[in-house]
Amino acid sequence: QVQLVESGGGSVQAGDSLSLSCAATGRTARFEALAWFRQAPGKEREFVAAIGWTGVGPFYADSVKGRFTCSRDNANNVVSLQMANLKPEDTAVYYCAARPYIPVVEQQAYDYWGQGTQVTVSS
Numbered sequence: 001q002v003q004l005v006e007s008g009g010g011s012v013q014a015g016d017s018l019s020l021s022c023a024a025t026g027r028t029a030r031f032e033a034l035a036w037f038r039q040a041p042g043k044e045r046e047f048v049a050a051i052g053w054t055g056v057g058p059f060y061a062d063s064v065k066g067r068f069t070c071s072r073d074n075a076n077n078v079v080s081l082q083m084a085n086l087k088p089e090d091t092a093v094y095y096c097a098a099r100p101y102i103p104v105v106e107q108q109a110y111d112y113w114g115q116g117t118q119v120t121v122s123s
Helices: none
Strands: 005-006 010-013 018-025 032-039 046-051 068-073 078-083 092-100 117-122
Touching: 005 092, 010 018, 018 032, 018 092, 032 078, 046 068, 046 078
Parallel strands: 010 117
Antiparallel strands: 005 018, 018 078, 032 046, 032 092, 068 078, 092 117
């Protein structure tokens, strides 16, 4: 079992920056690929970024490439998402997810999910 706890959401203005963190705990936490997904109101949950534990990735959705940076602290099993130049369309609940070893974009491949953290970007 792996437990994921996100933190760092909030409300910002367009153009601002915000950082999210996800702490992974559990016996196999250090071997997990970690990813970020988001779900905006009335929309399907979508992939944002992912990173493996052995240097695979990170890779990003086209919509956030160049603005978001995903990084990982393997010593502490924490994955971060630094978001810059935020846009109103980035408003969503952001979820951290984990799966064994290899990061992928398909959400159905992830076994563990955090509770989500709200990010609201106003224009």
